[in-house]
Every structure is written in C-alpha cells, then in structure tokens.
Amino acid sequence: MQHKIIDAQxxxxxxxxxxxxxxxxxxxxxxxxxxxxxxxxxxFPDYPAEIRAPQGTVAGVSGFQVHIGQTEVKTPGDYxxxxxxxxxxxxxxxxxxxxxxxxxxxxxxSFDEKGLEKAGFKTLDPIAExxxxxxHVIWAPITSLTKESLKDSGLDNxxxxxxKNMFTLGMCYFMFNRPLHFTEAYLEKKFAKKPQLIEPNKxxxxxxxxxxxxxxxxxxxxxxxxxxxxxxxxxxxxxxxxTAWGLLAASEKSGRPxxxxxxxxxxxxxxxxxxxxxxxxxAKTLQCEDEIAGIxxxxxxxxxxxxxxxxxxxxxxxxxxxxxxxxxxxxxxxVIVDVQRSGPSTGIPTKTEQTDLNQALxxxxxxxxxxxxxxxSPAHCFDTAFYxxxxxxxxxxxxxxxxxxxIGNGSEPWKIPNMADYPPINPPIIDSCEGKFCPFERxxxxxxxxxxxxxxxxxxxRVGGLEKNEAGAVSSDPLTHEKMVAARAEKVxxxxxxIPELEVMGEQQGEILIIGWGGTYGHLYTxxxxxxxxxxxxxxxxxxxxxxxxxxTEDVLKRFKKIIxxxxxxxxFANYLRAKCPQFKYEQLNKIQGQPFIVxxxxxxxxxx
Amino acid sequence: xxxxxxxFKSDQEVKWCPGCGDHAVLAxxxxxxxxxxxxxxxxxxxxxxVSGIGCSSRFPYxxxxxxxxxxxxxxxxxxxxxxxxxxxxxxxxxxxxxxxxAIGGNHFIHxxxxxxxxxxxxxxxxxxxxxxxxxxxxxxxxxxxKTSPYGTVEHPFNPGxxxxxxxxxxxxxxxxxxxxxxxxxxxxxxxxxxxxxIEMLVNCVIFNDGTHLEFSxxxxxxxxTIVLRHGQPxxxxxxxxxxxxxxxxxxxxxxxxxxxxxxxxILVHDAHSDNIxxxxxxxxxxxxxxxxALGVIRDVADxxxxxxxxxxxxxxxxxxxxxxxxxxxxSGATWEVK
Numbered sequence: 001m002q003h004k005i006i007d008a009q010x011x012x013x014x015x016x017x018x019x020x021x022x023x024x025x026x027x028x029x030x031x032x033x034x035x036x037x038x039x040x041x042x043x044f045p046d047y048p049a050e051i052r053a054p055q056g057t058v059a060g061v062s063g064f065q066v067h068i069g070q071t072e073v074k075t076p077g078d079y080x081x082x083x084x085x086x087x088x089x090x091x092x093x094x095x096x097x098x099x100x101x102x103x104x105x106x107x108x109x110s111f112d113e114k115g116l117e118k119a120g121f122k123t124l125d126p127i128a129e130x131x132x133x134x135x136h137v138i139w140a141p142i143t144s145l146t147k148e149s150l151k152d153s154g155l156d157n158x159x160x161x162x163x164k165n166m167f168t169l170g171m172c173y174f175m176f177n178r179p180l181h182f183t184e185a186y187l188e189k190k191f192a193k194k195p196q197l198i199e200p201n202k203x204x205x206x207x208x209x210x211x212x213x214x215x216x217x218x219x220x221x222x223x224x225x226x227x228x229x230x231x232x233x234x235x236x237x238x239x240x241x242x243t244a245w246g247l248l249a250a251s252e253k254s255g256r257p258x259x260x261x262x263x264x265x266x267x268x269x270x271x272x273x274x275x276x277x278x279x280x281x282x283a284k285t286l287q288c289e290d291e292i293a294g295i296x297x298x299x300x301x302x303x304x305x306x307x308x309x310x311x312x313x314x315x316x317x318x319x320x321x322x323x324x325x326x327x328x329x330x331x332x333x334x335v336i337v338d339v340q341r342s343g344p345s346t347g348i349p350t351k352t353e354q355t356d357l358n359q360a361l362x363x364x365x366x367x368x369x370x371x372x373x374x375x376x377s378p379a380h381c382f383d384t385a386f387y388x389x390x391x392x393x394x395x396x397x398x399x400x401x402x403x404x405x406x407i408g409n410g411s412e413p414w415k416i417p418n419m420a421d422y423p424p425i426n427p428p429i430i431d432s433c434e435g436k437f438c439p440f441e442r443x444x445x446x447x448x449x450x451x452x453x454x455x456x457x458x459x460x461x462r463v464g465g466l467e468k469n470e471a472g473a474v475s476s477d478p479l480t481h482e483k484m485v486a487a488r489a490e491k492v493x494x495x496x497x498x499i500p501e502l503e504v505m506g507e508q509q510g511e512i513l514i515i516g517w518g519g520t521y522g523h524l525y526t527x528x529x530x531x532x533x534x535x536x537x538x539x540x541x542x543x544x545x546x547x548x549x550x551x552x553t554e555d556v557l558k559r560f561k562k563i564i565x566x567x568x569x570x571x572x573f574a575n576y577l578r579a580k581c582p583q584f585k586y587e588q589l590n591k592i593q594g595q596p597f598i599v600x601x602x603x604x605x606x607x608x609x
Numbered sequence: 610x611x612x613x614x615x616x617f618k619s620d621q622e623v624k625w626c627p628g629c630g631d632h633a634v635l636a637x638x639x640x641x642x643x644x645x646x647x648x649x650x651x652x653x654x655x656x657x658x659v660s661g662i663g664c665s666s667r668f669p670y671x672x673x674x675x676x677x678x679x680x681x682x683x684x685x686x687x688x689x690x691x692x693x694x695x696x697x698x699x700x701x702x703x704x705x706x707x708x709x710x711a712i713g714g715n716h717f718i719h720x721x722x723x724x725x726x727x728x729x730x731x732x733x734x735x736x737x738x739x740x741x742x743x744x745x746x747x748x749x750x751x752x753x754x755k756t757s758p759y760g761t762v763e764h765p766f767n768p769g770x771x772x773x774x775x776x777x778x779x780x781x782x783x784x785x786x787x788x789x790x791x792x793x794x795x796x797x798x799x800x801x802x803x804x805x806x807i808e809m810l811v812n813c814v815i816f817n818d819g820t821h822l823e824f825s826x827x828x829x830x831x832x833x834t835i836v837l838r839h840g841q842p843x844x845x846x847x848x849x850x851x852x853x854x855x856x857x858x859x860x861x862x863x864x865x866x867x868x869x870x871x872x873x874x875i876l877v878h879d880a881h882s883d884n885i886x887x888x889x890x891x892x893x894x895x896x897x898x899x900x901x902a903l904g905v906i907r908d909v910a911d912x913x914x915x916x917x918x919x920x921x922x923x924x925x926x927x928x929x930x931x932x933x934x935x936x937x938x939x940s941g942a943t944w945e946v947k
Contacts (some may be wrong), residue, residue: 235941
C-alpha cells in the first residue's frame with residue numbers, strides 16, 4: 001500500500017483507555033508536542049471521579065481529546081478523526097465521538113472474551129455490535145508488542161505494561177508526522193532521577209512509531225503545518241495553572257504577599273498545588289482543615305495586609321457563603337476562585353458546568369452583592385485572576401472569579417505576555433491619619449475604604465460582621481443600616497466605570513445576537529464564525545464581567561432583533577439579564593449534561609430561531 | 610513605652626449583663642496587657658483581638674486595639690490568617706464554649722495541632738448566653754435548659770482534654786474572679802510561643818448562675834481548687850495541708866502530716882515536661898474527688914506554625930531560580946514563532 005501524506009487544516013484525536021492506562025499523560029504529551037511544533041491546540045480531559053474505577057468497565061474509562069490545527073483552534077473539537085481505545089470499554093464509551101469513517105486504533109490484546117464481557121459487549125464482535133464497519137479500524141497488538149520491545153530492558157512486567165501508552169503515542173506520532181524529540185526531552189527530564197527508565201521509554205516510543213510505519217495498515221498520515229501565529233514566545237498552559245499565575249502576578253504588581261487559604265476539591269485543587277510550588281515568589285499556602293477555614297484564614301490575612309485568595313469548586317463555595325458575607329461587610333480585598341463542576345451537591349465532580357452562576361450572584365444572606373467575573377479560556381484565566389486581584393485590592397471588596405472544569409483542566413498555547421504591559425495595582429493603603437481613624441470613610445470616586453493593617457500606631461480599629469457606622473462603631477440604627485447597605489452596593493456598581501466595554505464579534509447590528517459567558521467562548525466563537533461564513537446576520541457578545549455588567553450592555557442588546565443566551569445551565573445568565581435589562585426578549589440554549597457544547601448544537605439552535 | 614490599663618480600654622459602652630463574669634475577665638486583660646508590653650517590649654499597635662460570636666465575642670469592641678469580630682466558630686481561622694500574614698502581631702482570641710467547641714471545634718483542634726502562635730481565652734460558662742440559654746458542649750449531663758427541658762442526655766467536653774489530645778503546648782485554667790492569677794497566666798501565655806489556651810471558668814448570672822460554684826465559692830475555693838505553678842509542690846487547701854501524689858498510675862489527694870506523708874512526698878509541678886500524661890491527669894481532675902486544677906498546667910516549647918510557614922518561604926525563596934512572574938511565565942517548555 002502506498003503511504004500518502006495528507007495536508008490537513010485540523011485534526012481531532014481522542015485517547016481513551018482504562019483510568020490506569022495513562023491516557024491523560026499520553027494526550028498531554030501529544031498536545032505539548034503539537035504545541036511545541038507550532039500548531040494551535042485545545043485539549044479536553046474527560047475522566048471519571050474514581051482514581052481507579054473497576055478495571056475494564058465503562059465507568060472506569062478515561063479520555064483526553066486534543067484538537068490540533070494550522071488555523072484558529074478554539075475548542076477541543078466536537079468529534080474526533082482518530083480514536084485510540086486501549087480496551088473494549090473505552091471503545092464502547094467513545095465510539096459515539098468518532099466522526100463517520102474515522103480511524104480507530106485498538107489494542108488487540110485487550111479485546112479478549114473477558115475484556116469484551118467486562119465492557120458489556122454481548123457478542124465477540126465489537127465492531128459489528130457498535131456498527132463500526134465503515135470506520136478504518138487498526139488492530140494493533142499494543143500490549144504484546146510493548147512486552148516484546150522491552151523484554152531485555154530489565155524492567156519488571158508491571159512497569160513494562162505501564163509503558164504501552166508510550167507505544168501508542170509513538171504510533172500516533174507517525175500518523176500525524178510529529179517529531180519525537182519533544183517527548184524524548186520530556187522523558188529525560190521526568191526520569192532524571194530514575195535514569196534506568198529513560199531509555200526503555202524512548203525505545204518503546206520509537207518502536208511504536210516504527211511499527212506504525214512498517215505495518216502499512218495506516219494508509220494515510222496527516223501533516224498539520226505550524227499555525228500562522230502572531231510572532232512571539234509561546235507556551236502551553238492550562239486554566240488552573242494560569243489562574244495561579246495570574247494571582248501571583250497580581251501579588252507582584254501590588255507588592256502585597258500572596259496568601260492562599262484553601263481546601264482540596266476537584267477540579268480546583270491544581271490552583272492550590274501550583275501556588276504551593278511557588279513559595280519562591282513569596283506565596284504562602286495553607287491547606288486548611290475545611291473550606292470555611294480556607295476563606296476565613298484568607299479574610300484574616302487580608303485584614304493583616306496580604307493579598308488573600310481562596311480557591312474552590314461549587315460545594316466549597318456553598319460552605320464559604322457566610323464568610324463571603326463577612327468579607328463583603330468588612331470590606332476587605334479577597335479573591336474567591338470557583339472552578340465550577342456539575343452539581344447539585346457532589347453531582348458529577350469531574351464534569352464541567354456553569355451551574356454556579358446563581359450561587360455566585362445571590363448565594364449569601366442579607367444584601368450582599370459582590371463583583372463576579374468569568375474566564376473564557378484556559379489562558380484567559382491568567383488575566384481574569386490578575387484583574388480580580390486588581391479590583392479586589394483597589395476597590396476593597398471580595399471578587400468572585402468563575403472558572404470551569406472544562407477550562408481549568410483544558411490547555412491551549414499562550415503567547416507569553418510581558419508583565420510590564422500590565423497596569424499597576426495600587427491598593428488604598430493608609431499608614432497614619434490625623435485624629436481618630438474612621439474605617440468606613442470612602443473615597444468619593446470608587447467608594448472604597450482605606451486598608452489599615454494592624455501594626456500601624458494610631459490606626460487601631462475594629463471590623464466585624466455586625467453592621468457599623470462610618471466611624472466603625474456597631475450600629476443597629478435603621479437609617480445607618482440602609483445607608484451602609486446602599487454604599488456597599490454602590491461600590492460594586494461603580495466598578496462598571498473601570499471595566500472594559502462589551503465587544504461584539506461579527507455583525508455589529510442585525511438579526512441575531514449570540515450571548516455567552518465563561519468557558520463556552522471557544523464553541524460560541526467557532527459557531528459564530530461558521531454562521532458568518534454562511535452569510536448569516538449574527539453577532540456574538542461574550543461577557544467576561546457579570547456583576548457589574550459592562551456599561552454598554554443595553555446599547556449592544558438593542559442593536560439586534562433577536563437575542564439567544566447560550567449557557568451550560570438552566571438559564572442563570574438569561575434570567576439575570578431579564579432582571580437587569582427587562583426591555584429585551586431572550587431566547588435560550590441550555591445544556592446540563594456535564595459536557596461542553598458541541599458547535600453544531602449552537603449552529604442548529606441559532607438557525608432555528 | 611509604658612502603658613496603663615486605661616490605654617487598652619476603648620470608648621465603647623460595655624453591654625454585658627451586670628454581674629456577668631466577662632466583666633472581670635475584661636478587667637484582667639486590660640491589666641495584663643501593659644505587663645505583657647513591658648515584659649516583651651511590645652507596643653500596643655501590635656495587638657489584635659479576634660473573636661467569633663457569643664456574649665464574650667463582643668470583647669474586641671471593648672479593647673482600644675486592632676480587632677476583628679468574626680462569625681460564629683471561625684475566630685480561630687481568622688486568627689490563623691492574621692498571624693500567618695504578619696507573625697510580628699500578637700493575636701488574642703476571645704471565644705466561648707459554644708463558639709470554640711461546638712461550631713468552631715474543627716478549627717480549634719487544628720490550630721492547636723499546628724501550634725500557631727495565638728493566645729486563646731476560652732470563656733467557659735457551660736451555656737449559650739447570647740441566644741438566651743441553650744445547653745453547650747460543656748454543659749453538665751442532665752442540665753435543664755430551654756433546649757433540654759428534661760435535662761441534657763449528652764456528655765460534656767473537658768476543654769483541657771481536647772487541648773492536650775491535640776498535643777497542645779500550652780493549657781491553663783482560671784476563674785473569672787481570680788484577677789491576679791488571670792494576669793499571671795495571661796503574661797505566661799503571651800510569652801509562650803505557640804497556641805496558648807486559657808480556659809476561663811466564667812459565671813453566667815442569667816442562664817447558668819453558679820455553674821462553677823461548688824468549687825469557686827470563696828468559702829471553699831482554696832480547699833476545692835489547686836493553683837499549679839511550675840517548680841512548686843502541688844499543695845492546696847486553706848491551711849496548705851493537702852497535696853497530690855502519684856498512687857500507681859493515678860493521682861491521689863493526701864493530707865500532709867497524716868500517714869507519714871511529708872511535703873517531700875508531694876508531686877512538684879513540671880509544666881515544661883513533654884510528658885502529656887501527667888498534664889492530662891491534672892486537667893481532668895474534678896471536684897469532689899480532686900481539687901480543680903487552676904494555673905498553667907502545661908507550657909512546653911515547640912516550633913510554631915507561623916514560624917514554619919515563614920521559614921519555608923524564606924528557604925525556598927533563597928534557592929528559587931524563579932524570582933519574578935516574568936521568569937515564571939517563561940519557565941518550562943516554550944517555543945518561539947518567528
């Protein structure tokens with residue numbers, strides 16, 4: 001068979017296997033190698049909550065989808081061109097994600113009677129059972145070839161079998177004409193302290209590559225040329241890492257040491273882990289006894305003068321609600337990061353959703369509006385976290401940053417910014433005052449109070465959860481309470497004077513305005529582009545700022561005949577807009593499946609209006 | 610600078626009930642703090658008083674220092690954040706038996722486990738006062754309250770056992786009305802590096818009047834309590850004729866001069882001993898079998914959490930190759946598009 005190289009604009013590949021098969025690593029290495037090669041990438045880890053669910057079952061399948069391209073890549077792709085399935089369960093769970101006629105690479109060794117039975121196949125012919133006859137199925141005895149490849153390596157059987165993902169990766173590198181040296185360099189670094197593992201891993205990677213080349217079972221390989229990107233230095237980054245780094249950047253710009261009080265929770269834990277690594281940048285991280293201690297230690301640290309943050313996911317935000325009210329009434333700077341996951345309660349912890357918006361906006365007792373921002377992509381988490389820190393410190397208030405499992409775990413290439421291009425952060429710190437210090441005196445522009453740390457003579461004052469007057473004395477006077485409630489709300493509303501205006505992609509006025517917020521950006525952007533290319537009159541407005549809304553929101557909404565709000569919940573943002581801008585009619589596209597949108601769903605919804 | 614108690618009093622009206630034990634503790638604190646300043650060369654602006662919710666938690670408003678009146682149960686977490694953010698501050702936490710041991714129990718034991726350098730005064734009146742008379746985790750079994758009209762059916766905590774169970778490094782106990790002893794203990798707590806817990810037995814005149822009276826009554830106090838001081842024999846009683854000895858593995862009350870017992874046989878209090886067993890036995894002593902132990906029961910040195918956090922940051926910082934965020938952004942694998 002003559003081997004043909006096809007030049008492709010973009011390709012989606014999905015690695016799937018048992019949750020112990022190392023598919024997350026395989027996918028990450030493939031994505032990193034592609035990013036280093038110069039492709040645009042977007043990734044989507046899709047894994048079960050159990051660390052090791054029953055082996056070989058559908059419940060234990062872990063997947064990692066990578067979308068690579070030489071043009072703009074904004075989503076991990078709806079369906080894949082190549083599906084790798086390391087066992088029958090993985091095939092069963094993921095066949096539905098393969099495009100018609102896609103290539104499917106299977107580990108022949110795992111498709112025995114026992115494996116098929118565990119995966120719930122009724123026959124011994126999974127291809128027929130799943131109706132995959134028209135797909136290009138490549139049966140490769142990956143396990144036995146890995147054993148053969150490493151029989152003289154000196155590794156034990158368990159370690160050898162664990163390396164089969166490297167064999168698979170090698171096969172994929174051949175299929176997509178990727179160079180091996182990026183991954184070889186990674187292996188050298190990763191196993192620097194266990195050098196005996198370097199050569200075997202490299203060998204099995206090469207053997208996988210050569211095997212794919214030799215078998216001639218792969219008729220076509222793909223070449224995806226490097227993307228035409230803006231000049232500069234790039235790196236790959238995931239959303240949780242970008243969040244941590246954005247917080248560190250805000251700490252550096254403000255000169256306030258970073259304090260993170262937190263508690264491990266999926267899918268936000270990586271932020272705490274990442275901050276814990278960077279004590280070298282002065283970050284103090286406390287893994288607290290619970291979520292409440294996470295936010296309360298942070299509030300204490302904010303009172304004492306640190307840039308305080310707490311990171312969590314939905315259930316943790318519920319636990320932090322009361323303390324969030326305390327941060328609001330004491331008017332202390334604090335960033336709360338919520339990496340949303342599927343709920344309610346424990347829900348589906350590893351799956352993405354946007355169902356915490358109502359909680360973020362309203363989930364507290366009393367009159368307690370707070371600033372809410374949302375990140376749109378993995379790299380955008382950096383800017384969102386940085387500006388959350390800036391607004392929190394300069395306006396003396398808690399700021400809630402919404403992220404999502406999808407972007408927290410997902411990664412994309414990022415043109416590395418220069419910190420000199422970011423604005424300064426100037427918190428209203430006070431060192432002394434004439435006469436008695438009034439803690440709740442406000443600056444007339446922002447309505448922010450002064451930040452007076454303990455340790456400064458003459459500034460002794462008390463804050464707390466009880467309502468107070470401007471001088472800081474406890475007060476239950478009816479009119480004082482009403483005045484203070486209004487002042488705190490006004491402070492949040494006035495942030496609108498400092499945030500950027502809402503931008504519209506595509507038509508600036510016309511038939512349909514697509515509205516989104518948060519991590520649906522990539523899908524909504526891609527759908528809009530396709531609709532525009534079909535000549536449809538659509539615009540797309542993406543809200544990075546939710547409370548307060550950008551000042552020109554009404555101006556944008558009134559320029560379109562129809563508005564559709566697309567979100568991964570039952571309509572939280574649509575209802576919020578109904579309350580804020582009631583003069584418009586809002587259509588909705590909602591999905592609550594623990595999965596991101598599919599571009600086609602959005603296009604169909606818009607066309608059906 | 611020399612301070613007087615007046616320097617530590619705020620201009621706020623004190624709103625506790627007349628006769629409440631909290632007044633005496635406030636008086637003890639404003640007297641002790643000038644002494645703390647003198648002994649440790651502190652200035653007033655370094656003091657932060659932190660509290661949760663409850664009658665006693667109004668305390669920070671009555672002090673002319675930095676203060677944070679938090680939310681129910683969370684004072685310990687607030688204190689932890691303040692101290693870690695700025696270890697040069699001297700943090701005093703005011704809490705009650707409900708605040709520290711019920712809703713805030715988790716934070717309380719973990720602060721002690723970490724040995725963060727804060728001073729906790731636990732006002733134990735064995736009742737919920739601010740919510741008007743419900744039983745607390747230290748209420749005696751069978752206590753009739755609004756939420757236990759037929760008597761409680763649960764065993765109380767002994768705060769000392771909880772502190773020592775979490776391997777606390779400082780535990781002391783006192784009575785609201787023992788102003789001099791309170792001051793002495795507070796100065797020692799301030800000097801102690803690590804979590805200092807002072808259980809202050811306080812009387813609630815409205816909802817649980819006389820809860821400690823069986824041993825706190827002035828008429829019997831000297832016979833029914835023992836004040837422990839490091840290095841001194843464990844002798845008590847109006848006539849200084851009673852003492853404690855070890856009988857096998859248990860403490861025993863003896864009368865000096867009877868059965869050949871002399872002062873030499875009496876145990877000498879070693880608050881600095883790492884042996885938590887004897888401190889636990891002392892903290893556990895209950896009237897009528899034993900005198901109730903007052904004074905500093907345990908005071909041992911150990912590294913503090915806030916020091917450990919700070920030292921680790923300094924150590925990592927010295928070795929770190931990444932010193933700025935720009936360097937961080939360029940760390941690891943990068944590529945250039947030319």
